[in-house]
Amino acid sequence: xxxxxGFRIRQWQAxxxxxxxxxxxxxxxxPKRTTIYDVAREAGVAASTVSRSFSDPRRVNAxxxxxxxxxxxxxxxxxxxxxxxxxxxxxxTIALLVPDITNPHFFGTIRGAERRASAAGVTFILxxxxxxxxxxxxxxxxxxxxxxxxxLAASRMPDxxxxxxxxxxxxxxxxxEVEGLPSAVFDNGPGSWQIVEHLASLGHRSLVYLSGPHQxxxxxxxxxxxxSGAEQRGMTATRLGPFPPRVVGGGAAAxxxxxxxxxxxxxxxxxxxxGVLRRLTERGVRVPQEISVVGYDDIFGAxxxxxxxxxxAGPHEEAGSAAVELLxxxxxxxxTRAAPRRVTLPSHLVIRDSxxxxxA
Amino acid sequence: xxxxxGFRIRQWQAxxxxxxxxxxxxxxxxPKRTTIYDVAREAGVAASTVSRSFSDPRRVNAxxxxxxxxxxxxxxxxxxxxxxxxxxxxxxTIALLVPDITNPHFFGTIRGAERRASAAGVTFILxxxxxxxxxxxxxxxxxxxxxxxxxLAASRMPDxxxxxxxxxxxxxxxxxEVEGLPSAVFDNGPGSWQIVEHLASLGHRSLVYLSGPHQxxxxxxxxxxxxSGAEQRGMTATRLGPFPPRVVGGGAAAxxxxxxxxxxxxxxxxxxxxGVLRRLTERGVRVPQEISVVGYDDIFGAxxxxxxxxxxAGPHEEAGSAAVELLxxxxxxxxTRAAPRRVTLPSHLVIRDSxxxxxA
DNA sequence: GTGAAAGCGCTAACAG
DNA sequence: CTGTTAGCGCTTTCAC
Numbered sequence: 001x002x003x004x005x006g007f008r009i010r011q012w013q014a015x016x017x018x019x020x021x022x023x024x025x026x027x028x029x030x031p032k033r034t035t036i037y038d039v040a041r042e043a044g045v046a047a048s049t050v051s052r053s054f055s056d057p058r059r060v061n062a063x064x065x066x067x068x069x070x071x072x073x074x075x076x077x078x079x080x081x082x083x084x085x086x087x088x089x090x091x092x093t094i095a096l097l098v099p100d101i102t103n104p105h106f107f108g109t110i111r112g113a114e115r116r117a118s119a120a121g122v123t124f125i126l127x128x129x130x131x132x133x134x135x136x137x138x139x140x141x142x143x144x145x146x147x148x149x150x151x152l153a154a155s156r157m158p159d160x161x162x163x164x165x166x167x168x169x170x171x172x173x174x175x176x177e178v179e180g181l182p183s184a185v186f187d188n189g190p191g192s193w194q195i196v197e198h199l200a201s202l203g204h205r206s207l208v209y210l211s212g213p214h215q216x217x218x219x220x221x222x223x224x225x226x227x228s229g230a231e232q233r234g235m236t237a238t239r240l241g242p243f244p245p246r247v248v249g250g251g252a253a254a255x256x257x258x259x260x261x262x263x264x265x266x267x268x269x270x271x272x273x274x275g276v277l278r279r280l281t282e283r284g285v286r287v288p289q290e291i292s293v294v295g296y297d298d299i300f301g302a303x304x305x306x307x308x309x310x311x312x313a314g315p316h317e318e319a320g321s322a323a324v325e326l327l328x329x330x331x332x333x334x335x336t337r338a339a340p341r342r343v344t345l346p347s348h349l350v351i352r353d354s355x356x357x358x359x360a
Numbered sequence: 361x362x363x364x365x366g367f368r369i370r371q372w373q374a375x376x377x378x379x380x381x382x383x384x385x386x387x388x389x390x391p392k393r394t395t396i397y398d399v400a401r402e403a404g405v406a407a408s409t410v411s412r413s414f415s416d417p418r419r420v421n422a423x424x425x426x427x428x429x430x431x432x433x434x435x436x437x438x439x440x441x442x443x444x445x446x447x448x449x450x451x452x453t454i455a456l457l458v459p460d461i462t463n464p465h466f467f468g469t470i471r472g473a474e475r476r477a478s479a480a481g482v483t484f485i486l487x488x489x490x491x492x493x494x495x496x497x498x499x500x501x502x503x504x505x506x507x508x509x510x511x512l513a514a515s516r517m518p519d520x521x522x523x524x525x526x527x528x529x530x531x532x533x534x535x536x537e538v539e540g541l542p543s544a545v546f547d548n549g550p551g552s553w554q555i556v557e558h559l560a561s562l563g564h565r566s567l568v569y570l571s572g573p574h575q576x577x578x579x580x581x582x583x584x585x586x587x588s589g590a591e592q593r594g595m596t597a598t599r600l601g602p603f604p605p606r607v608v609g610g611g612a613a614a615x616x617x618x619x620x621x622x623x624x625x626x627x628x629x630x631x632x633x634x635g636v637l638r639r640l641t642e643r644g645v646r647v648p649q650e651i652s653v654v655g656y657d658d659i660f661g662a663x664x665x666x667x668x669x670x671x672x673a674g675p676h677e678e679a680g681s682a683a684v685e686l687l688x689x690x691x692x693x694x695x696t697r698a699a700p701r702r703v704t705l706p707s708h709l710v711i712r713d714s715x716x717x718x719x720a
Numbered sequence: 721g722t723g724a725a726a727g728c729g730c731t732a733a734c735a736g
Numbered sequence: 737c738t739g740t741t742a743g744c745g746c747t748t749t750c751a752c
Contacts, residue, residue, distance in 0.1 A: 033505075035745055046723045051747060061721055080505045082451070083745035086442045086728050093506075101471045104464070104660060111461045114488055123503060126486040128474055143483060145393075145440045145729095146453075274664060300464060301661035304634060395729055406739045411731060421737060443729035446744050723752080728745105735740080 034077045043071040054079060081123075085146075094327055095125040095143050096151045096320070097136055103245070104299040105269060108316025109153050109174055109323075116321035120328055122148075133157045133215070140165055149327040151320070152176065156215050172327040174319050176217045182326035182340035186314040188218070191347035192225035195266055195294050195312060198349055200233045203358040204264040204292065210253040210276065211241030212268035219268055222296065226266060238262075243272060250275015258283070263291060263358050270295035270302045270311055277305060277354065288356030298350055307353035314347035394435045403431040414439060441483075445506075454687055455485040455503050456511045456680070457496055463605070464659040465629055468676025469513050469534055469683075476681035480688055482508075493517040493575070500529060509687040511680070512536065516575050532687040534679050536577045542686035542700035546674040548578070551707035552585035555626055555654050555672060558709055560593045563718040564624040564652065570613040570636065571601030572628035579628055582656065586626060598622075603632060610635015618643070623651055623718050630655035630662045630671055637665060637714065648716030658710055667713035674707035 036050040043050065045068060052060045053068040060068075071077075085091040096113045098106045110126065117124040125147060129135040133156045140150055149170030155162060162178045165171065173183035199207055209226050212219040223239050230237035240256045243249040245268050254276040257265045267273035273295030280287055287293055287307055295302065298313030322343045330340065396410040403410065405428060412420045413428040420428075431437075445451040456473045458466045470486065477484040485507060489495040493516045500510055509530030515522060522538045525531065533543035559567055569586050572579040583599050590597035600616045603609040605628050614636040617625045627633035633655030640647055647653055647667055655662065658673030682703045690700065 033745090037745080047745090048724080048747075049722060051745095052722085055747075059721075064721080078501070078505070080446075080745055082442055082446045082505055083728090084747075086440075086446050086730090087745080087747045089728085091442070101467060101474070104467075107461060107464075107467075110486075111488075114461070114486065118488070123506065124486060126470075126474065126484060128471075128478070141438065144438070145442055146483065278664065301664065304638065304661065304665045306664070306666050393729090397729080407729090408731075408740080409738060411729095412738085415731075419737075424737080440729055443744090444731075446746090447729080447731045449744085721752105724750090726747105726749085728747090730744090731742100733740105733742085736738085 033080070034075045035080075036077070039068065039072045039075055039077050042075060043068050091146060091148050092121065093123045093125060093147045094149050094151065094324060095127055095139075095147045096153060096324075097127045097129050097139055097155070098153045099129050099131045099156060101128050103269075103271060104301070105271070105297045105316070106153060107300070109320035112317030112320025112322075113151055113324045114320075115317070116324040116328075120324075122324075122328070129156065131156060131213070133161065137161065137165065140169060144169060148331045151323045151327055153320075153323075154216065154218060156213075158215075170327060170331050172323045172330070174323045177342065180340060182323075182330060182342065184319045184322035184326065184343040184345060186319070186345050186347045188221040188347075189225045189228075191312050191314070191349075192222055193229040194347075194349040196226060196229035196233055196235065198310070198351065198355065199264045199266075199292065199294070200235060202264075202292065202356060204235065205358065206230075206236040206238070206262070207264040207266055208257050208260050208262035209237060209239045209241075210243055210257060210265060210267045210272060211239050212243070212245040212272070214242050216245075216268075222266075222268065241268070243268065245269050246271050247275040247278070250277070251279045254279035254283070257291070258285070264294070264355075265291060266294045268296065270297045270299040270309060273309055273311070273354075274301065274305050277307070277309070281306075287354050290359055292355040292358075294355060302350075303352065310352045310355040311350055312347050313350045315345050318345055393440070394437045395440075396437070399428065399432045399435055399437050402435060403428050415444075451506060451508050452481065453483045453485060453507045454509050454511065454684060455487055455499075455507045456513060456684075457487045457489050457499055457515070458513045459489050459491045459516060461488050463629075463631060464661070465631070465657050465676070466513060467660070469680035472677030472680025472682075473511055473684045474680075475677070476684040476688075480684075482684075482688070489516065491516060491573070493521065497521065497525065500525060504529060508691045511683045511687055513680075513683075514576065514578060516573075518575075530687060530691050532683045532690070534683045537702065540700060542683075542690060542702065544679045544682040544686065544703040544705060546679070546707045547704050548581040548707075549585045549588075551672050551674070551709075552582055552626075553589040554707075554709040556586060556589035556593055556595065558670070558711065558715065559624045559626075559652065559654070560595060562624075562652065562716060564595065565718065566590075566596040566598070566622070567624040567626055568617050568620050568622035569597060569599045569601075570603055570617060570625060570627045570632060571599050572603070572605040572632070574602050576605075576628075582626075582628065601628070603628070605629050606631050607635040607638070610637070611639045614639035614643070617651075618645070624654070624715075625651060626654045626656075628656065630657045630659040630669060633669055633671065633714075634661065634665050637667070637669070641666075647714050650719055652715040652718075654715060662710075663712065670712045670715040671710055672707050673710045675705050678705055 036047045039050045040047040050068050053065045114124045127139045136157055151172050153174040155176050159178050177183050209223050227237045243253040249272050295309050295311040298311045302309040302311050396407045399410045400407040410428050413425045474484045487499045496517055511532050513534040515536050519538050537543050569583050587597045603613040609632050655669050655671040658671045662669040662671050
């Protein structure tokens with residue numbers, strides 16, 4: 001095969017010319033894609049009419065349009081999204097920026113976002129920021145012209161940077177709130193209170209929160225809710241950490257909780273909780289008899305680790321799709337200039353085997 | 361805020377004109393982005409020189425270039441990838457098409473592919489095909505103009521379709537081989553033989569393969585290898601299924617294996633294996649005392665399910681990055697016309713607690 | 721309702 | 737080494 005790339009046509013022709021040897025060029029696709037001009041010529045109309053037939057059907061006579069469409073079909077015409085984007089500024093593309101794909105937490109979000117985008121005929125770009133605010137910013141700058149907007153999942157950027165970027169870019173947030181920006185978040189307050197109530201009902205008088213990264217907005221929200229909930233129940237709440245929100249973080253986190261004489265541990269997320277479980281097992285501490293453990297997210301695996309993890313579950317897919325929805329709304333030409341919407345999604349506690357009565 | 365979208369400038373201006381009310385337009389970014397022409401004018405050179413300064417530095421006098429770059433920097437110039445792509449045909453973008461994001465199997469591949477693309481300054485589009493060959497094909501058609509090539513992970517398309525598409529598009533495969541196309545696969549033969557040997561050494565005289573989808577190339581490869589390996593060891597091998605390669609598929613799969621009086625089960629992937637484990641536990645069958653279970657992939661969770669899963673691990677990230685590499689190679693203007701490369705990655709058996717001596 | 725014409729921002733011959 | 741000149745394929749006024 002010579003070159004089947006379909007791009008760099010010019011070069012391809014050059015190569016084809018000097019190497020028409022054994023290559024069966026006959027089977028190659030025609031070097032030039034068909035454009036609106038080809039369709040226009042064949043249909044006996046102007047290019048603009050072809051364009052309109054696709055992009056704004058009602059501004060063209062039904063009969064003409066049908067004819068144009070038929071010709072386009074016959075010629076195998078496909079609009080070139082790049083040309084459309086360059087001219088119109090609309091790319092019909094959005095990007096989702098995620099801190100870390102290793103974390104199953106985001107799988108639901110990614111899936112939901114991709115689905116929603118796909119359903120809207122919008123192409124979906126995925127970027128990882130490696131937990132760094134700088135990377136996040138760079139990605140945004142780099143992709144700016146290529147997308148209509150960004151969904152930032154668990155963004156690590158400070159509010160000020162985000163606000164500043166929002167002046168030039170179309171942003172929507174997941175699991176993060178910033179004044180003036182659309183966002184989809186779980187109800188961290190009520191959700192965390194469910195955890196507190198569950199623990200309180202089991203007779204626990206205190207809880208230890210094993211915190212995630214300090215730049216994490218979520219960690220702050222969760223801690224605030226946990227503390228206020230505990231206060232209301234007359235329980236004491238302690239924050240330890242930060243710990244890396246991954247399984248490996250669980251070792252140090254568990255040890256710290258043990259030193260703090262915790263009877264109930266609330267981990268920043270399930271990954272950390274699973275790490276804690278593992279460390280506790282290693283050290284011969286029985287869960288939940290001696291200590292109870294709760295996580296956040298209900299990730300894949302939370303139901304089959306041992307003991308199965310009690311965790312606060314939330315509709316992650318919905319969060320992803322809602323954020324895309326908000327972005328699309330904002331980006332739509334008919335966008336209302338109303339205050340950006342904030343969507344709050346309900347979370348619920350899934351009680352499994354890692355929580356039990358407080359030790360006597 | 362009025363409109364911060366940075367796109368649809370024309371419309372934006374229109375809106376701005378008729379709604380210059382309370383909106384603090386002053387804080388908006390300038391409506392027109394700076395282009396090479398702005399830079400050219402300011403730097404006192406031609407636009408083409410600016411262009412060359414960025415895209416082909418050595419074809420420009422070092423001093424001029426430095427000056428141009430400095431001016432560009434000062435003006436906050438950012439190249440518009442869309443314009444570049446439209447003109448040159450190079451989009452500096454690739455797409456990865458994955459059957460199902462729910463399957464942790466692909467996380468490594470996605471991560472590896474994103475990383476490699478990112479490292480090459482190539483933007484990364486992710487698409488899901490929902491396990492359907494048609495969707496796969498549609499995605500390719502739709503994205504064709506927007507990307508330089510596609511990585512197809514565990515493609516569901518028949519060889520003929522793939523070959524046909526490869527005439528017009530730049531393709532690379534992961535976990536799939538098709539004549540004439542570059543691909544990155546694990547060494548399914550030697551890998552599966554490791555499984556057989558492990559089982560044989562534990563005294564098993566037979567094994568049951570719980571198969572994945574019939575269109576799955578992998579399922580065929582694994583079965584072939586398992587069968588030939590078993591034959592060499594004088595073991596009998598039976599193929600059951602197909603089963604959906606997910607946890608839920610494990611119920612029926614386990615029951616089928618039980619009916620077949622299996623002493624050793626090899627599941628198509630870890631997801632299925634975990635489902636099998638769960639069902640076996642439900643039915644009171646002890647693993648590995650009564651029956652041994654092996655999976656493929658070593659996904660997240662394989663180490664903390666109970667019993668921890670013996671599984672064939674492979675470098676999934678590498679597979680993803682290798683495929684991107686192959687694509688980039690093929691897409692590069694200096695691409696050799698040599699036969700497309702096939703990369704085979706080594707897999708290795710991770711022995712955990714789900715396999716043990718054959719029951720007497 | 722339709723056509724002509726002017727670009728979107730950039731690259732790539734081709735001269736000089 | 738650098739400038740001039742055409743476009744890439746499409747959308748969008750602006751006339752008719």
